[in-house]
Amino acid sequence: MLVLDASALASWLMPDESGVDLVDLAAQHEIFTAPCLIWAEIRNILVVSERRGWIASGVSDQALEAIGRLGIVLDTDPSNTVVMALARTHGLTAYDAVYLELALRQRAVLATHDAALKRAASAEGVALA
Numbered sequence: 001m002l003v004l005d006a007s008a009l010a011s012w013l014m015p016d017e018s019g020v021d022l023v024d025l026a027a028q029h030e031i032f033t034a035p036c037l038i039w040a041e042i043r044n045i046l047v048v049s050e051r052r053g054w055i056a057s058g059v060s061d062q063a064l065e066a067i068g069r070l071g072i073v074l075d076t077d078p079s080n081t082v083v084m085a086l087a088r089t090h091g092l093t094a095y096d097a098v099y100l101e102l103a104l105r106q107r108a109v110l111a112t113h114d115a116a117l118k119r120a121a122s123a124e125g126v127a128l129a
Contacts, residue, residue, distance in 0.1 A: 008113055
């Protein structure tokens, strides 16, 4: 199982990013999972990219369709206690702590481009993609 965070997913989508290879990751992991908040985060990344002129609105629409086809299993049940403890311990945003909590709870690999989340995952013994 692979937990995808919004930064990893955005790096795959954005034309100027050196992103994760989702084809390779799909060969290694049968299931992609993420907290429900990934949809809000990725939509925000896309709309901000449109506003800055980095991508056209049609690209955003195509990206959202492509993400939908990935079959990401959405998680809706993070532990409040664990999320808060991870955020406090590692100085993470609550958003990032939710991804880490999911990876810990599912004993999953985490795909992220966020440096602070990578450090926290390593400290917690979570494998990184």
